[in-house]
Amino acid sequence: MLALYSALEFAADPERQISAAEIAAKYRISPHHLAKVLRRLGRAGLLHAARGVGGGYRFAGNPKRITLMDVIELFEEIGARPTGRGARREEERTLEQILGEIDEIAKATFRSITLDTMLKLLARRRA
């Protein structure tokens, strides 16, 4: 969630240089933890680290191309769910199959929503 909030914060104003402290204060989170998240977003090419007084980061990606899944995948292991074939009981296998369906829908949803679309949804909610 923290990575998504951060990516949205930067994508909302790509020209603006924002410090980790600013985002940490806004979302009331640990600046230390956030710094790690921002470093990882930076390494993935989504943020530019800004040097100089205050430091901080600027957005470096294309908000119309970067999806929620692109951000999530940087922090979570998104593999295929177990198909249940290794499960010992039919109940386990069947349940794994259902959970797999839910998982696939969730992944497709995250893949279909870009940062730009999220920002539009936010703007609509705020209007």
Add this chain to the structure above:
Amino acid sequence: MSQVIEIDALITGLRKPAYWAGIQRRYGGRSPRRFFLVAETDQAVQGYIVGEVRDWEFGSPPCGWVFGVGVRPQTRLGGVATHMLDEMCERFRRAGVEKVRTLLARDNALVLAFFRSQGMMAAPFIALERDL
């Protein structure tokens, strides 16, 4: 029509002349509830969209369904699909409906992202299937 077939083939890798002939026959007229629109520039078709108003489909009150949209790959990101969808929605409104829906393959990330960017959200339906 040959250009629509070509765009569809560029996107899907399959040429379907018989399918498109059927679409033209059923949707290419002046029906107030069935629409087949194309976007053109300089005599060239850049994209197409097909839709219709359906009554009580899946128990739903009448609404507009978009079941085909395609844009030439080199013309993408130019607002062609947005313009075509806006035109389609305007026709749906004139036909008296207040909702537009579509159905897509889960792995069709490009088109899913397009419809999402247009403000479309998950509908209260779940698509199901089984082998026969």
